[in-house]
Amino acid sequence: MPIAKGDPKVPGSGRKKGTKNKITPEVRGLCKRIVTDPGYLDQLTERARTGELPPGIEQMLWAYAHGKPPDFLGDNKDREDFVYTFTIAHPRDRM
Numbered sequence: 001m002p003i004a005k006g007d008p009k010v011p012g013s014g015r016k017k018g019t020k021n022k023i024t025p026e027v028r029g030l031c032k033r034i035v036t037d038p039g040y041l042d043q044l045t046e047r048a049r050t051g052e053l054p055p056g057i058e059q060m061l062w063a064y065a066h067g068k069p070p071d072f073l074g075d076n077k078d079r080e081d082f083v084y085t086f087t088i089a090h091p092r093d094r095m
Helices: 023-035 036-051 055-066
Strands: none
Touching: 023 036
């Protein structure tokens, strides 16, 4: 008989704490093989140089390289003394 909505969970049922999804190690291994492939890295670098990377990917690369900037919640008073600036040269400006 199925458990009705709102009934308490059966003790000991479900996944044990700390147990990973079964697919996780396989997917992680596949992703590691892809991102460590020299051909993929060359293509990724070229897309970054030409400005063809999707904004989300470029943002993620910056976060991994330099850390994610802090998220500020609330009003601007919390961040008056915080300055986070950087300059990015456009590829055509380097010629």
